[in-house]
Amino acid sequence: MKGSDVSAVSTHNDEHASSTGYSNNKVAMWAFLGSECLFFGAFISSYLLYKNRAGPAATEPYPKDLFDIPFTSVTSFILLVSSLSMVLALSAIQKNDPRRMRVWLVCTAALGMLFVACQVFEFTEFLREGMSPASSVAATAFYILTGIHGAHVTIGVLMLLGQAGASLVDERRGAPWTAARSEGVEIFGLYWHFVDIVWIIIFTVIYLIK
Amino acid sequence: MAASSIQAPSRALLRRPKATTGALSWFTTVDHKKLGILYIVTAAVFMGIGGLEAILIRLQLATPDGTILTASQYNQAFTMHGTTMVFLVVMPLAAGFGNYLMPLQIGARDVAFPRINALGYWAFLTGGLFLYSSIFLGGMASGGWFGYAPLSTGDNLAASALAGTPFVGSGQTFWALGLIFTGLGSLVGAINFIVTIVNMRAPGMRLMRMPVFTWMITVISFLLLFAMPVITVALIEMFVDRQYGTSFFTTANGGDPLLWQHLFWIFGHPEVYILILPGMGIVSEILPTAARKPLFGYSFVVFSGVAIGFMGWGVWAHHMFATGLGPVAVTAFSLSTMFIAVPTGVKIFNWIATLWGGAIKFTVPMMFSIAFIGLFVVGGLSGVTHAFAAHDRQQTDTYYIVAHFHYVLFGGGMMAFIGGAYFYFPKMFGRMLNERVGKLNFWLMFIGTNLTFGPMHILGLEGQPRRTYTYPEGLNWEHWNLVATIGSLILALSFVVFLGNWIWSIGMKKGEIAGDDPWDGRTLEWSISSPPPEYNFAVVPQVENRDDFWHRKYTEDENGFLVRRISGGADDGATKSAPTTTLEKRDLGDAGDGPHDGDDQGDHGGHGDGHGIHLPNPSYHPLVLALGLPFIGWGLINHWGLLIPGAIFVFWGVVGWMLEPASE
Amino acid sequence: MLVAGCSSNDNGQNALKPKGKYAEKADNLWEISFWIAAAVGVLVFLMLIVAMIKFRHRPGNENPKQVHGNTAMEIGWTIAPAILLAILSVPSVKTIFELADDPASNAVHVRVVGHQYWWEYQYLDSEPTDDNVPTVLFATANELVIPTERDIALYVTSIDVIHSFWIPSLAGKQDAVPGREVRMLMAADEPGRYLGQCGELCGLSHANMRAVALAYDEAEYQAWVEGQMAPPVVPTGLATEGQAVFTELGCAGCHGADGFDGERFGPNLTHVASRDLYAGAIFDFAWGTPEGAAQLKAWIANAPGEKPGATMKEYSGALTASQLDALVAYLESLT
Numbered sequence A: 001m002k003g004s005d006v007s008a009v010s011t012h013n014d015e016h017a018s019s020t021g022y023s024n025n026k027v028a029m030w031a032f033l034g035s036e037c038l039f040f041g042a043f044i045s046s047y048l049l050y051k052n053r054a055g056p057a058a059t060e061p062y063p064k065d066l067f068d069i070p071f072t073s074v075t076s077f078i079l080l081v082s083s084l085s086m087v088l089a090l091s092a093i094q095k096n097d098p099r100r101m102r103v104w105l106v107c108t109a110a111l112g113m114l115f116v117a118c119q120v121f122e123f124t125e126f127l128r129e130g131m132s133p134a135s136s137v138a139a140t141a142f143y144i145l146t147g148i149h150g151a152h153v154t155i156g157v158l159m160l161l162g163q164a165g166a167s168l169v170d171e172r173r174g175a176p177w178t179a180a181r182s183e184g185v186e187i188f189g190l191y192w193h194f195v196d197i198v199w200i201i202i203f204t205v206i207y208l209i210k
Numbered sequence B: 001m002a003a004s005s006i007q008a009p010s011r012a013l014l015r016r017p018k019a020t021t022g023a024l025s026w027f028t029t030v031d032h033k034k035l036g037i038l039y040i041v042t043a044a045v046f047m048g049i050g051g052l053e054a055i056l057i058r059l060q061l062a063t064p065d066g067t068i069l070t071a072s073q074y075n076q077a078f079t080m081h082g083t084t085m086v087f088l089v090v091m092p093l094a095a096g097f098g099n100y101l102m103p104l105q106i107g108a109r110d111v112a113f114p115r116i117n118a119l120g121y122w123a124f125l126t127g128g129l130f131l132y133s134s135i136f137l138g139g140m141a142s143g144g145w146f147g148y149a150p151l152s153t154g155d156n157l158a159a160s161a162l163a164g165t166p167f168v169g170s171g172q173t174f175w176a177l178g179l180i181f182t183g184l185g186s187l188v189g190a191i192n193f194i195v196t197i198v199n200m201r202a203p204g205m206r207l208m209r210m211p212v213f214t215w216m217i218t219v220i221s222f223l224l225l226f227a228m229p230v231i232t233v234a235l236i237e238m239f240v241d242r243q244y245g246t247s248f249f250t251t252a253n254g255g256d257p258l259l260w261q262h263l264f265w266i267f268g269h270p271e272v273y274i275l276i277l278p279g280m281g282i283v284s285e286i287l288p289t290a291a292r293k294p295l296f297g298y299s300f301v302v303f304s305g306v307a308i309g310f311m312g313w314g315v316w317a318h319h320m321f322a323t324g325l326g327p328v329a330v331t332a333f334s335l336s337t338m339f340i341a342v343p344t345g346v347k348i349f350n351w352i353a354t355l356w357g358g359a360i361k362f363t364v365p366m367m368f369s370i371a372f373i374g375l376f377v378v379g380g381l382s383g384v385t386h387a388f389a390a391h392d393r394q395q396t397d398t399y400y401i402v403a404h405f406h407y408v409l410f411g412g413g414m415m416a417f418i419g420g421a422y423f424y425f426p427k428m429f430g431r432m433l434n435e436r437v438g439k440l441n442f443w444l445m446f447i448g449t450n451l452t453f454g455p456m457h458i459l460g461l462e463g464q465p466r467r468t469y470t471y472p473e474g475l476n477w478e479h480w481n482l483v484a485t486i487g488s489l490i491l492a493l494s495f496v497v498f499l500g501n502w503i504w505s506i507g508m509k510k511g512e513i514a515g516d517d518p519w520d521g522r523t524l525e526w527s528i529s530s531p532p533p534e535y536n537f538a539v540v541p542q543v544e545n546r547d548d549f550w551h552r553k554y555t556e557d558e559n560g561f562l563v564r565r566i567s568g569g570a571d572d573g574a575t576k577s578a579p580t581t582t583l584e585k586r587d588l589g590d591a592g593d594g595p596h597d598g599d600d601q602g603d604h605g606g607h608g609d610g611h612g613i614h615l616p617n618p619s620y621h622p623l624v625l626a627l628g629l630p631f632i633g634w635g636l637i638n639h640w641g642l643l644i645p646g647a648i649f650v651f652w653g654v655v656g657w658m659l660e661p662a663s664e
Numbered sequence C: 001m002l003v004a005g006c007s008s009n010d011n012g013q014n015a016l017k018p019k020g021k022y023a024e025k026a027d028n029l030w031e032i033s034f035w036i037a038a039a040v041g042v043l044v045f046l047m048l049i050v051a052m053i054k055f056r057h058r059p060g061n062e063n064p065k066q067v068h069g070n071t072a073m074e075i076g077w078t079i080a081p082a083i084l085l086a087i088l089s090v091p092s093v094k095t096i097f098e099l100a101d102d103p104a105s106n107a108v109h110v111r112v113v114g115h116q117y118w119w120e121y122q123y124l125d126s127e128p129t130d131d132n133v134p135t136v137l138f139a140t141a142n143e144l145v146i147p148t149e150r151d152i153a154l155y156v157t158s159i160d161v162i163h164s165f166w167i168p169s170l171a172g173k174q175d176a177v178p179g180r181e182v183r184m185l186m187a188a189d190e191p192g193r194y195l196g197q198c199g200e201l202c203g204l205s206h207a208n209m210r211a212v213a214l215a216y217d218e219a220e221y222q223a224w225v226e227g228q229m230a231p232p233v234v235p236t237g238l239a240t241e242g243q244a245v246f247t248e249l250g251c252a253g254c255h256g257a258d259g260f261d262g263e264r265f266g267p268n269l270t271h272v273a274s275r276d277l278y279a280g281a282i283f284d285f286a287w288g289t290p291e292g293a294a295q296l297k298a299w300i301a302n303a304p305g306e307k308p309g310a311t312m313k314e315y316s317g318a319l320t321a322s323q324l325d326a327l328v329a330y331l332e333s334l335t
Ligand code: HEA
Pocket: B146, B272, B273, B275, B276, B318, B319, B321, B337, B338, B340, B341, B342, B344, B345, B346, B348, B376, B377, B379, B380, B381, B383, B384, B386, B387, B388, B392, B395, B396, B397, B401, B404, B405, B408, B409, B412, B413, C037, C040, C044, C081, C082, C084, C085
C-alpha cells in the first residue's frame, strides 16, 4: 500500500509540491472562474426573464429596440482580437522575450479600453434615446449585466497594465522576466479569455437572439 | 492573486509585522490555526448576540399578547436572529473548524493562500460588524432572513418622525451589503480551501484516504463556490432596487417578486447543506474514535455527502410550494426533495453501523454526536413531510417549519459543533474541558433543545404562523409556547455552562493537560503536539492508510480484532513515536531559493525539529483591505464622501498586498 | 419528540382538523407521511439505542472487531428508502394534481386581494380566464362568506407585498404575490366559523392580519349575497351628519361606501355593519355596544396606534368627539 498517486511533483515553474501538478494560483483561478460562471449566469437569467417586460408606467424603449448590431459586432470583434494579442503576449514570455510580452500586454489592454469606451458610448446613446436604467426592468437588467461585464474588462485592463509595469520595473532592477514567469501571464490570460467568452455569450444571447 | 513577485521588501507599504505571539499578532496572523480560532471565537460572540435575540423572541411569545418587544423590534429580532445564526455563526464555525483542522488532517503545513485566508476572516468580521452597525444607524433589517421582495425592497419602516435622517429606514440595505461583504469572505475562503485540498495533501494522502471531515469541507467549499455568486447577484439587484429605485423585484416597472425567491433559494438550499455537512464531518470523526472501530462504509459516507451536494441544487423550489408554481413544477421539486432523504439516510445507517459492534466510550463529544444523529433524524424526517407538497401548503410558514429547521440546525449543526468543540478543544488549547461539567452541559442542551423546539411541531400544525410578534388568547397555543420559552432558558443556561467550562479550563488553567492524543485518535492531527507548532508537521508525514495515525498505533489480527502495535502508543507524539520507516523526509530545503510566483505557501521543507521551516509572514494588508468594506457600505447607503476612506483602505490593502512578498 | 400525531386542540385554526374536502385531501396525505416518518424514526432510534446499550465500552472489549463496511448492506439501505419513497410519491403527486383540478361548475368565484394588513374579497360573476374579465359584484373585507358544500375558487393576489391566504381547516395556503393571480380551491362541509391568518411576513402587522371564513348553508348564503348586492342604506339622523363628515374628511378617498367602484386603498364599507370583525379581523365592531363604539372611535382617530403599521390615515387631533359620534352612527347604519 505505498502511496503513489500523489507525489511531490515539481513542475518547471512551480517550486512547491502540488498534488495535481498544477500550481496553486492556477487552480485558484480556475475555481474563481467557475464561480464567475454562476455570477454571470444569474445576471444573464435575470435579463432573459425581463427582456420583454416593462411596467404600466414605462413608455421608454426596450433595449432590443435600440441595439445597433453592426456597431456592437465591431466592439465584440475588438474584444476577440484582444484575446489573440493576449495569446501572443503569453507566447512571447514563454520564449523569454519580456519586451514583446509587454508590447502585447499593452496592446491587449488598449483593445480592452477601446471596448469599454465603445460601451460607454453605447450607453450614452441609449440614454439619449430615452432608455434610462430605471425606465423599465428590461433596461435595468441590460445595464447591470453589460455594466458588470464592463467592470470585469476594466479590472482586467488594470491587471494587464500592472503586469506590464511590474515586468518593466523588474527589468530596470536587473531581473528581467523569463519563461519561468510565464505562469502569471497565463493566469491573467485565463481571466481575460473568460471575460471575452462571457461577452460572446452576452452578445449572442442578448443582441443576436430576438 | 498577487500580480507579480517582488523580492524587495523596501517597496512594502506597511512595515512587515514581525510578532507571531502577543495580542497584536492576532491582527496580522496568516496562520490557519490562529485564523480558525478567531473564526470560532467570533462566531461564539455572534452566537451570544443571536441567542440573546432568540431569548427576546421567546420571552415575547411566552404568553399571549406579550409586551416585551414592539412589532418593529420583534421583526428586527427574528430577522437578525436568523441572519446571525446562519451567516455569522454556523458558516463561520464551519470555516473555523475547517481552517483549524483541514490542513492538519491532510498533513499540510499551511493553506494554499494564507493571506487570502486572513482576508476571508476579516471580511466576515467587518461585514458582520457593518451589518450590526445598523442597530445604531436607524434600525436593523426586518424582512426575515430570506428577505422576500417586495417587502424587503420597499421602505417598510412605518412613517416615522425620523424619516429623512441619515440611514433611517436603511436596515434592509445594510443587510444586502453586509451579506455581500461576508459572502466575499466565504468565497475567497472557499477558493483557498479548494486549492489547499486539491494541491497540498501530504504524500500518500489520496482523496479516498482523506478524513471525512476534510471531505465534507471539500464539498461545502464547492457548494460555496457556486452558491455565493447567485446570492451576490440577488443582493446586488436588491441593493439597486432599494437605493436607485429600479424594479428587479417589484411589479411597478415590470419586475417579478418571485425572481428574488428563485435566486435566494437556489443559493439557500445548497446553503442549508453548507450548514450541516461540516457537522456531519465532525460526527464522522468522533464516532469511530469513541467506538474504536473504523467508520463503516467510508466511501459510501463520502459519496453520499457528494451526492447531497449535487442533489441540493435541484430542490430549491420546495420553499415555494405555496407561491403557485403549477402542479408540474411542484411535482418535480417535491420528488427531488423526497429523494434527497436517500443519501442522507445512507449516512445515518453507516453511523449506526459504525457503533454496532464497537466499544463505545460515552465521552462528552460522543454524547453530542449520538444526540446529533437522533435530533437530526427528527428534523430530517419532518423535512420529508414538508416534501409532500400538498400538505406543505398547510405547514409552510408555521412553527412546524421552525421546528424542522431548528432540529436540523440546532439539534444537528450546533450539537455537532459543540461536540466538535469538546473533541478538538484539547488539540487547540492543550487542556481538556471538564468531563463532568461537559455532561451537565450536554444534558441541559439536549433537554433544552427538545423542550424548545419539540412543542413547535404541535404549535405549527395547530395553526400558529411564524414571524408573528403576538398571538391572541383562546387559540390554545399558550401552554406549548410557555414550554418552549422555558426550554430556551435551559438552552441559555447550557451555553453559560459551556462558556464556564472554557474559562475553567484555559482561563483559570484548571483543565487537565491533554497531551498529543487524548482520545486515542485516528487521523493526523492527533499525531502532533497540542497545540500544534506553527509549522504543524516538523516532518511532512508520508501517508500509507486511511486513518493513518491509527494504523501507526494499531493493527488487526487475523480475525479482524484490534491489536496494539508495540511501538505505537496513544500518548506519544508522532514525531517521536511514528515508526520512522514509514516516514520519508522530504528535503525541500533549497526550494525557497527559486523565484516566487506571487502567492504564498508554507510548505517548505524542514528538519526534524521544525527549524528552518519557511512559513509565510504575518501581514497587515488583509485587515486593511477588509476595513474598507464598511466604509464603502456606509458610503453607498448614505454619503458618497464616506466612499473615500473606503477606497483608500481598499487601495492601500491591494497595492500593499501586491508589493509585499508572501514570505521572506 | 414527534408527538404531534393527534391533536385535541379545536381552536378553529388547526390544520389537523380539516373541515372540508380540500383540507381533507391534504390531511390524508399528512396521515400517511406522518406515520411513515414516525415508523422510520422509531426504527432508527431503536437501532441507535440498542447499539448504545449493547456495545458500551466494557473492560475486556477495548479492541473490537474492525469492520470496514459491507456493500450488500449499503445497497440495502440505499434501495429500501428509495422504494419506500417511490411508493409514497404516488399519493403525494396524486394530491398535488387533485388540488389543481378545475372547480365544479357551480363554484363561487372570489378574488382575494392581500393588503397591508387586511384581506379584500371581490365576489365575481364568473371565472376569470385569459379572455374573460369578470365583473365584480361587490367587495367585502376580512370575513370571507361562503356557502357550504360548494367549491370555492379563490383568485389570490396582492396589491403591495406578498401575503399568504390561509384558512387551515378549509385549505392550505396560497401566496398572494403582486402581479400574479393564482387560483386555489376550498370547501366547507358544515356551516361554521373558521379562523385563518396571513401566512407570509408582510410587515409590522403581519401578526394582526387575520381572517375568518363564515360558511353558511345555501339559503342563508343567498340571503347574504342579496344583502351585499343591495344599494347602500340611506342614512338618517346622526348618520346623515356622519356621512357628511365621511366625505369632508376624505374617508371616501380610500373607502368605497357606495357599492364597488374599483379597487380602493381601504376596505369597502358599503355594508360594513353586516360584518363583525375589522382591521384584519382583530377587532370586533360589537355594534351597538359602548365598548364596540369606543374601540371603533379609537381606530378611526388613530389606526396606526391601534394596530402597528396600519396604513389608514392617522386623524387624532383633527377629529372632534361629535364628529366621531357621527361617523360611528353612519358606519353603524351601513347594514
Ligand atoms: C441544516 C439545515 C437543513 C437541512 C439538513 C435540511 C434538510 C431537509 N429539509 Fe429543510 N430547511 C432548513 C434547513 C435544513 N433542511 C431551513 C433553515 C428551512 C426553512 C427556511 C425558512 O423558511 O426560513 C428548511 C425548510 C424546508 C422546506 C420548506 C418548508 C416550507 O417553508 O414550506 C422543505 C420542504 O420540502 C425542507 C425539506 C428538507 C428535506 C427533505 C431535508 C432532507 O435533507 C432531510 C433528509 C434526512 C432524513 C430524511 C433523515 C434521515 C434519513 C433516513 C433515516 C432514511 C430513511 C428515511 C425515509 C425513507 C423517509 N426543508
